Every structure is written in C-alpha cells, then in structure tokens.
Amino acid sequence: MPNSAAWASSPALLVYTRCGFEHDAAAELAERTNEAGVHGFCRAHPNDGLVEFRTHDDTPVVPVFAALDFTSLVFVRQWLAGPGWLPPLPAQNRLAPLLQTLPAGASYADLWLEYPDTNAGKTLSRFCRRFTGAVRQALQQQGAFSDDAGYRLHLLFSDSATVFPGIAPVANSSPWPLGIPRLRMPVQAPSRSTLKLEEALLTLLGSAERERLLRPGRTAVDLGAAPGGWTWQLARRGLRVTAVDNGPMDAALMDLGLVDHQRVDGFRFRPRRPVDWMVCDMVERPSRIVPLMSRWLVRGDCHQAVFNLKLPMKRRYATVRDGLQQLHDELHRAGRVMSIRCKQLYHDREEVTVCVIPTRRSPRPVRSR
C-alpha cells in the first residue's frame, strides 16, 4: 500500500501505450482487471497513447498493483494510479497549485515528469526536463524522497497546463521513463531490427537470466535472419548462430566466423542437434508462427525462443491472447513447464514480441522425432 491514504484511495489508473494501440490496451486492461476482481471501465482516445481506467463507484484502483504482474501486460508500457486529471495549471505559476494537490506526508522513491509518446507529446520534453528541477527541489524541501518508499511519483503532462499525477510501484512497473528503454543503434549491426531483439532480451529476461542463458559458446537458430540484425545480437554475445533465410546476410557479420548461413525455408528447417535458442522474425501470420514455435519447443529442438507475432488490422489483443493461450496449451499437453512472456516493445510496430524460457525447475526436454 502507498504510504498515504490519499494515494491509496486513487480512483483512476492511467496507462501508457503505443500510439494507435489505445483500444488494444483498453481491451487488455478491461479483461485483466476484471479477472483480478477490480471492476471498472476504460476510456481510450485514439492516437493519444493513453488509456484511463476507472473503477465503478470510484473505489480505489491501487489493488490492481497487487493483483496483476506488470510484466504480464502486453500493450501497457507504464501504469499510474492517481486522482485523475487536475484542473489546468496557471501558466504564471504552475508549481504551487500542483504541490497543493499532492498528498501531504507521502514519500516517493523518485520523481518523473513525462508526456505521451506522440508527436504532440514529444514537444513537451523540454518543458518536462526544465520543470522537473523545480518540482524536485520543492519536494526535497518537504523531505518527500525516501529510497525505500516503494512508489515513484509520476506527473504525466498532456500539455504544459494539464497533468495527471500518479504513483507507480517501483517493483511492479516499467523501470524506464515513458516506459521506453533508450537504446543506441550499434554502428556495426546490419539492420535496425537489431534493436528489437536487444530490447526483447533487456525487457523479457531478468539480468540473472541474461547472464545464465546468453553465455558465449551457446547455440542458436535465427529463422528469417537476413540481413542479420538479430543474428548480430547473438553473435556479439559469443553465441554460434545458424542463420536461416534465402536472402543475403551482411558480409561483415559472416566474417566473424560464428554464423552458418542456410538458404532454406524457415518452416522446413530442423537443426541436427538441439540448440539453446531459436529466434524468429519471419513476417508471417500468427496462425502459422504459433504452431511452428510450439513444434520447436515441444520437440526439444530448442530450449528457449524469442519470436514476433505480426498483428492483424483488427482484434489485435484477441489475436495475441488466443495465440499465447494456444502455445501455453500445447506446451502444457507436452509436459513442458515454460514461462511465456509477451510485450509490445518500443521497437515493435504492428507486432508483439514473445519470449519462452523453461522455468528454473523444469528438466531439459528429451528431443523427440
């Protein structure tokens, strides 16, 4: 529970999502909060990158933080609980009325001033950077920061006068401002797609899992590899990669000596020996990708996988939910105990990224024919 009764009784949950996916985030949020026993309704405005969830009768939304694991939400980049949008702040003096609305006596682990990830939102980045100093200083004078507070204070501005103040639990929210990890395009990487796999490994694996599962000498297959952005991510960590694609691979990447290029159909390729990782970025319908992924995992051809699900124009949340359920059911029937994680990453566009890894206690599968 937040350390202030005012925050604990917050009736509104604001979530950030990719611009254009507000209805998908709303569909997911409505279903997941309902399953968690917190009943309410969503307001999604197309193309503003935000969805608001309110409980019926304005009962507190904070129980959602305890009932749902943030990492299990696909279309949600960040979530905050708060009172709702404040009345417009006067341009001559924003600070005093803003501070007056924040509950007295509450403490925070940190303060982030943010804006929606839209073209209009991005124009607020300088304003937010500059205003952060003033708000932080005022809160410091009140002794409002404490490392073990457990909650971060977020001020989400939709314009320089309009703000939604909210809190997010540090241990159950995105660790990045705006819910976006900032990655730099590596100069040697053959394609921008490389950032998708880098973000997937950063977001969908914990640091101990990355350390354990991505050691030099491990093996991988990359289905739909050309020109090699994903293969490069694996090879730079010292993995030996079989890159499957009819298209050409980047010459400098091939010179590393860690990559074997197979010009064959990714739907027919099967490795001679089981590999640690299979990654797949083939542009295909989920109804073809999901069965292919479950075949690899069920037969024990790979121990872990990362793959994309390209989204249709309509019913995008339902497509993802049903695809993940199908994968879960097939793994479960085969006795594979695996953790399935899925997120629409910042570098994903009309797609989501899925990572499947064995849970710590599941035995390595015996490979089947």
Ligand SMILES: C[S@@+](CC[C@H](N)C(=O)[O-])C[C@H]1O[C@@H](n2cnc3c(N)ncnc32)[C@H](O)[C@@H]1O
């Ligand atoms: C989005 S690109 C992959 C980009 C790559 N991940 C990177 O980082 O550079 C999709 C690739 O899938 C390949 N592809 C599509 N269908 C395939 C199939 N049936 N078998 C093998 N490759 C396929 C295409 O040739 C294309 O190079």
